[in-house]
Structure formats: structure tokens, C-alpha cells
Amino acid sequence: DADVTQTPRNRITKTGKRIMLECSQTKGHDRMYWYRQDPGLGLRLIYYSFDVKDINKGEISDGYSVSRQAQAKFSLSLESAIPNQTALYFCATSDGSEETQYFGPGTRLLVL
Amino acid sequence: GQQVMQIPQYQHVQEGEDFTTYCNSSTTLSNIQWYKQRPGGHPVFLIQLVKSGEVKKQKRLTFQFGEAKKNSSLHITATQTTDVGTYFCAGRAGGTSYGKLTFGQGTILTVHP
Numbered sequence A: 001d002a003d004v005t006q007t008p009r010n011r012i013t014k015t016g017k018r019i020m021l022e023c024s025q026t027k028g029h030d031r032m033y034w035y036r037q038d039p040g041l042g043l044r045l046i047y048y049s050f051d052v053k054d055i056n057k058g059e060i061s062d063g064y065s066v067s068r069q070a071q072a073k074f075s076l077s078l079e080s081a082i083p084n085q086t087a088l089y090f091c092a093t094s095d096g097s098e099e100t101q102y103f104g105p106g107t108r109l110l111v112l
Numbered sequence B: 001g002q003q004v005m006q007i008p009q010y011q012h013v014q015e016g017e018d019f020t021t022y023c024n025s026s027t028t029l030s031n032i033q034w035y036k037q038r039p040g041g042h043p044v045f046l047i048q049l050v051k052s053g054e055v056k057k058q059k060r061l062t063f064q065f066g067e068a069k070k071n072s073s074l075h076i077t078a079t080q081t082t083d084v085g086t087y088f089c090a091g092r093a094g095g096t097s098y099g100k101l102t103f104g105q106g107t108i109l110t111v112h113p
Helices: none
Strands: A004-007 A010-013 A019-025 A031-038 A042-051 A054-057 A064-070 A073-078 A087-094 A101-103 A107-111 B004-007 B010-014 B019-025 B029-037 B043-049 B055-058 B061-065 B071-076 B085-093 B101-103 B107-112
Touching: A004 A087, A010 A019, A019 A031, A019 A087, A019 A107, A031 A064, A031 A073, A042 A064, A042 A073, A042 B085, A042 B101, A054 A064, A073 A087, A101 B043, B004 B085, B010 B019, B019 B029, B019 B085, B019 B107, B029 B071, B043 B055, B043 B061, B071 B085
Parallel strands: A010 A107, B010 B107
Antiparallel strands: A004 A019, A019 A073, A031 A042, A031 A087, A042 A054, A064 A073, A087 A101, A087 A107, B004 B019, B019 B071, B029 B043, B029 B085, B055 B061, B061 B071, B085 B101, B085 B107
8 A cells, every 4th residue: 555655665785784674654553563575484473563662573573673763654674684584574554443454565675 | 373374375277267275273363364465566455354154255255264263265256367466364363352463374376368
């Protein structure tokens, strides 16, 4: 949905570099999520946040950190990128009552 | 932790054939959602099932939620080339409506004209 944007859309970086992926939403949702998608593994949850002061680890949080700067912004950082973090990363938002998740367009990351 | 398994991983059909993907959870779910991701796109919500034994239809798509709320299926009748993409189920753990979603691995559907 255009209401959920991600930057950059594509990124190539080198092993050991720090990189930040950003997500913004205009849907007014409190809940935001970061997923990574790998072939054959589906979507795996990295971190999620139910409001600005709430940050929770997902199933694969090692090597990642997040920041919820505002209701509308949720950033994902790779402190020291490694090749097996090469993946497609999606941000998503949801309204607590509706529970549908709305995904951004994704960021394709390649770590060399 | 909760696991959601989805089969098959790939399905190739001729246009006009039917297609079914199955989803099984290791734990009882409070609800299950289905998403579709077109090639090169992002997942888009299709439907949510909440009740035991629930069946919902959207045109040629039929969604079912098992009696035990541990499995679900998506059936497409008479596939069309517009149906191509990856179909994901996503389960929310039982006992709370505020839990996070656990996605299945997805089924990649290819439709040959």
C-alpha cells in the first residue's frame, strides 16, 4: 500500500557495514513490524512494536536492532552486516482492532 | 514456539485447473489470515478466519478453518493467469487477540495458459 513506504528500495553493502532501513506510514496505526523474506522460508518476524514505547523481539532478532522514532516511523538497523542477511525486508503496520497487516513495498538488501 | 507449516511449496497448474494450499499449526490458533504476494510485489491481505469450521468464499477462492483451529486451506477453482503469486497463511496464537502473526512458508502458484 502507498500508505506504507520503505527506503531504500534496493541496497548493496559490504560485510561489516552498518545499514539502516526506514519505514514510514500514514495509516495512523500503532503497530509496526519488520519481517525478512527468504526463498522457501516465508516471512519471518524480526522485531515488532505495539506503540512508540514498546519494542519486542521476533523470532530472528539476532544481528538486528530497531528504533521507533514516532508512531509513523520504525527503523531497522544492521549494526554489522553479514552476507546471510541478504534478503527482502518488509515493514508492515496494523491497527490493533482490525489486525490486518499492511505491508510496504519491501527493501531488497544484498550484503557482499 | 509456534510453527506454521504450509504445503505444497510449489504448484504448477494449467489455466482452468483447481488449486489448493494447506496450512497446519503446531498450536491452536485464535485466528488465521491469508495473504497473496504477486511476483515482485508485497503481501496483500485476503481474508481472516476466526471461528472453528468457518468457510468463507471470495469469488473463485474458498477458505476453510479447521474444527480444531489448527489447520486451514485455500482452494481456487478454475485458476486464471491472474492468480499467479505466492499465497501465505498466517496464524495468530490462541488465548489472545494481540499476539503476533506467524507466517507459513508460502505456496508459489504458477498458472500456465
